[in-house]
Amino acid sequence: MAQFHIIKYLYEVEGLSQRKIANKLGISRNTVSKYLKSNQPPTIIQREKSYGKKEFSSETKRILPIIDQWLEEDFKRWGKQRHTAANIHRRLVREYGFKESESNIRKIVRERKKVLQEVFIPLEFQLGHQFPFDWGEADIILQGKKRRVFLFYAQLSASRVRFVRAYLHEKQEAFLDGFVHAFEFFGGIPTEGLFDNLKTAVQKILQGRNRLEQESFLALQTHYLFKAEFCNPSSGNEKGRVEGSVGYVRRNALVPEPEVQSIEELNEYLFHWCLEDAKERKVPHSNELVVEMWEKEKEYLHPLPEQRFEACRLVSVKVNKSSLVTVETNHYSVPCEYVGQAVWIKIFVDRIIIVAQNQVIAQHARSYEQHQMITVLDHYLEALLKKPRAIRDAHAFHSSDIPDVFRRFHQKMSEQEGAMGDRKFIRLLLLHRDIGMEKLTQAFIEAEKTQVYRYEMVHEIIQKLIGNYPETSRLSKENTPTNLLNYKIQKSNISQYEQLTGGEMK
Numbered sequence: 001m002a003q004f005h006i007i008k009y010l011y012e013v014e015g016l017s018q019r020k021i022a023n024k025l026g027i028s029r030n031t032v033s034k035y036l037k038s039n040q041p042p043t044i045i046q047r048e049k050s051y052g053k054k055e056f057s058s059e060t061k062r063i064l065p066i067i068d069q070w071l072e073e074d075f076k077r078w079g080k081q082r083h084t085a086a087n088i089h090r091r092l093v094r095e096y097g098f099k100e101s102e103s104n105i106r107k108i109v110r111e112r113k114k115v116l117q118e119v120f121i122p123l124e125f126q127l128g129h130q131f132p133f134d135w136g137e138a139d140i141i142l143q144g145k146k147r148r149v150f151l152f153y154a155q156l157s158a159s160r161v162r163f164v165r166a167y168l169h170e171k172q173e174a175f176l177d178g179f180v181h182a183f184e185f186f187g188g189i190p191t192e193g194l195f196d197n198l199k200t201a202v203q204k205i206l207q208g209r210n211r212l213e214q215e216s217f218l219a220l221q222t223h224y225l226f227k228a229e230f231c232n233p234s235s236g237n238e239k240g241r242v243e244g245s246v247g248y249v250r251r252n253a254l255v256p257e258p259e260v261q262s263i264e265e266l267n268e269y270l271f272h273w274c275l276e277d278a279k280e281r282k283v284p285h286s287n288e289l290v291v292e293m294w295e296k297e298k299e300y301l302h303p304l305p306e307q308r309f310e311a312c313r314l315v316s317v318k319v320n321k322s323s324l325v326t327v328e329t330n331h332y333s334v335p336c337e338y339v340g341q342a343v344w345i346k347i348f349v350d351r352i353i354i355v356a357q358n359q360v361i362a363q364h365a366r367s368y369e370q371h372q373m374i375t376v377l378d379h380y381l382e383a384l385l386k387k388p389r390a391i392r393d394a395h396a397f398h399s400s401d402i403p404d405v406f407r408r409f410h411q412k413m414s415e416q417e418g419a420m421g422d423r424k425f426i427r428l429l430l431l432h433r434d435i436g437m438e439k440l441t442q443a444f445i446e447a448e449k450t451q452v453y454r455y456e457m458v459h460e461i462i463q464k465l466i467g468n469y470p471e472t473s474r475l476s477k478e479n480t481p482t483n484l485l486n487y488k489i490q491k492s493n494i495s496q497y498e499q500l501t502g503g504e505m506k
Contacts, residue, residue, distance in 0.1 A: 085109040128300025130157040132194040136246035141259040152178030159293035175200040176311035177349045188301025192227040223309040312346040333375040334362040336383045388422035405444045412453035424455040
């Protein structure tokens with residue numbers, strides 16, 4: 001437009017020739033001539049017709065369908081692993097004998113991408129109908145060290161209320177556990193969830209939208225009565241705004257990096273952050289706050305079941321000769337009577353439960369360290385009765401869960417009575433099954449005060465603690481003899497026995 005005006009001005013006002021105008025503006029004489037012949041300035045549409053709609057050569061026309069096919073396939077791939085114009089030119093030269101320049105292909109690819117660009121449709125969601133799910137990552141400071149954590153993210157599509165929970169991994173038990181806490185946070189269960197094709201949910205992608213789902217994920221759906229819908233492969237955008245929302249949480253809730261002593265502390269913080277976030281944000285295209293819409297949406301959610309879902313991974317293992325089972329690289333003890341037997345392990349995010357014959361036989365806090373041994377002394381007491389000397393070096397006996405008074409008392413009993421002292425001490429340990437660890441600890445402390453390190457002393461104190469020790473009457477100070485020699489005992493009357501024996505004493 002501006003060039004058209006300048007050409008007209010130079011020609012009609014200043015009287016310059018077409019050649020001089022072309023030289024002065026650095027354009028061709030054909031362009032000057034064209035503009036002078038036109039009575040109207042060229043619009044954008046006219047310029048596109050003049051310059052943007054050139055006819056392709058027969059060589060270019062031949063490869064256009066191939067380029068379109070490759071670009072359409074790219075829309076289904078990860079964004080970082082798609083064709084570039086240079087890649088396309090190399091493939092065309094190598095596979096189809098293309099002979100034109102790479103710059104020409106760059107122009108064609110740029111224009112074809114505009115034509116093939118996917119259109120996104122604005123959505124409006126029904127209350128209580130859908131929730132999308134996604135994983136994200138973030139760094140935190142855990143016990144003074146930087147640690148990468150994984151963020152379980154779910155959102156009610158209608159009210160936009162967010163739920164975030166952190167885990168140390170993305171394994172199946174964390175995946176399932178996240179939904180247990182998410183539904184409890186939401187106050188109910190939506191009708192369907194929208195998921196990527198992650199391995200913790202999907203065993204195999206079938207034709208179309210069909211999937212062969214993991215049994216544990218199907219069990220979760222059955223327990224909470226919701227339906228899973230899956231995105232097309234490499235089409236995370238089908239989950240709406242959830243993927244961008246994970247980044248929002250990372251930037252707003254976890255910057256700067258929070259310093260915590262445990263994952264539980266971090267999750268407590270995230271729980272309250274989600275509540276505050278709902279009070280501050282508005283639902284898009286609405287004047288309502290998220291928390292206000294959330295209250296309405298709760299009425300449309302399905303009620304929570306009476307019992308929580310067991311969010312665990314189930315594996316079968318054999319108890320080894322040390323009465324241990326192995327989970328990943330860590331070893332956990334079970335009662336020694338199960339040595340050699342196959343048992344089931346329920347692997348939760350925070351604990352390990354071992355089951356045999358449909359009964360829980362052991363439970364431990366889960367360790368996320370490597371090559372750890374977690375033992376319980378009670379699991380080995382029957383074996384220790386047969387091998388009493390092993391108590392001194394038993395791993396479970398030196399656990400931090402065992403009070404120091406136990407080890408001090410055992411040392412004294414062993415010094416005084418040898419192997420018999422070891423055996424008697426183990427018999428005392430067995431008493432905790434009847435009276436509890438607290439009372440047994442108290443009995444050891446009381447016995448230690450008397451400096452009498454014997455089984456009988458501890459047993460007597462236990463009887464007093466549980467109320468089974470008979471009450472005895474005590475003499476007053478005035479009636480207590482100072483010299484036992486002055487304390488006389490009345491002799492028995494043997495005539496009473498004569499009556500029992502018929503009057504004769506033999």
